[in-house]
Amino acid sequence: RARRLYLRARDYGLRALDVAHPGFSATLKTDPAAALSGTGREDVAQLYWGGVSWAAMIALSKDNPDAVADVPLMSAMMARALELDEAFDTGALHVFMISYAMARNDAGSSALARKHFSRALELSGGRQAGPYVSLAEAVAVPERNRQEFEALLAAALQIDPDATPEWRLV
Numbered sequence: 001r002a003r004r005l006y007l008r009a010r011d012y013g014l015r016a017l018d019v020a021h022p023g024f025s026a027t028l029k030t031d032p033a034a035a036l037s038g039t040g041r042e043d044v045a046q047l048y049w050g051g052v053s054w055a056a057m058i059a060l061s062k063d064n065p066d067a068v069a070d071v072p073l074m075s076a077m078m079a080r081a082l083e084l085d086e087a088f089d090t091g092a093l094h095v096f097m098i099s100y101a102m103a104r105n106d107a108g109s110s111a112l113a114r115k116h117f118s119r120a121l122e123l124s125g126g127r128q129a130g131p132y133v134s135l136a137e138a139v140a141v142p143e144r145n146r147q148e149f150e151a152l153l154a155a156a157l158q159i160d161p162d163a164t165p166e167w168r169l170v
Contacts, residue, residue, distance in 0.1 A: 006057035013050020017043060032073055036080040044088050047081035052096060075100075090167075091123030091131070098134040102142065113139050127164055132156035 017024040020043060027035035039047060054074040061067035078100070082093045097116040101109045113135065120131040132152045140149035161168045 003057055003060040006053045006060065009053035010050050010057055013046050013053060016046040017050065020046070028073055028077075032076040036076055039080060039084065041084050044081045044085045047077050047084070048088060048093060048096075051077040051081060055096070055100065086119070087123050090125075090128065091120035094120035094123065095128075095130045095134050098131065099138040102138040110139055110143065127159060128167055128170060129156035129159045130170060132159075 014025045014028075017039070021035070021038050024035050024038075051074050054070065054077070058067050058071060058074060078093065078096065081088065082097065086093060094116040098113045098120070101113040101116060106112075117131050117135045117139075120128075120134075124131065132155045136149045136152035136156070140146075140152060
């Protein structure tokens with residue numbers, strides 16, 4: 001069920017981009033660079049929400065080669081959003097990139113994840129728990145660094161959810 005909901009959310013994001021840029025979805029599949037080059041800062045929310053939904057759907061579809069084959073498209077959308085407005089939603093793109101850097105499992109992925117963590121903290125003023133939890137799960141667990149894991153979760157628990165009411169749900 002979750003997979004279908006994420007797919008639906010991805011499709012909403014792509015349709016919004018199709019409205020703003022006719023033919024976006026079709027071009028994305030054949031020439032991602034061309035499709036994304038026409039997007040601007042005003043499209044970042046659609047790129048982000050469509051891309052995050054796509055990533056979640058892919059994560060739940062590892063047994064589906066067609067879904068996994070879409071990783072480069074999702075990745076291109078997220079990279080473009082980051083390029084256009086890396087401060088979007090007080091660092092939400094960087095929080096996503098913490099986990100995504102580790103999922104890619106490239107050389108230096110831990111260092112890249114930590115770089116995104118630092119930037120997410122900067123953009124949120126250290127007032128969101130998400131960066132701490134993401135780094136704990138994505139980096140400290142695979143590295144088997146219990147001390148760091150516990151310290152990151154302790155820092156997340158120190159965040160006052162009432163300090164910034166608009167972030168309470170996050």
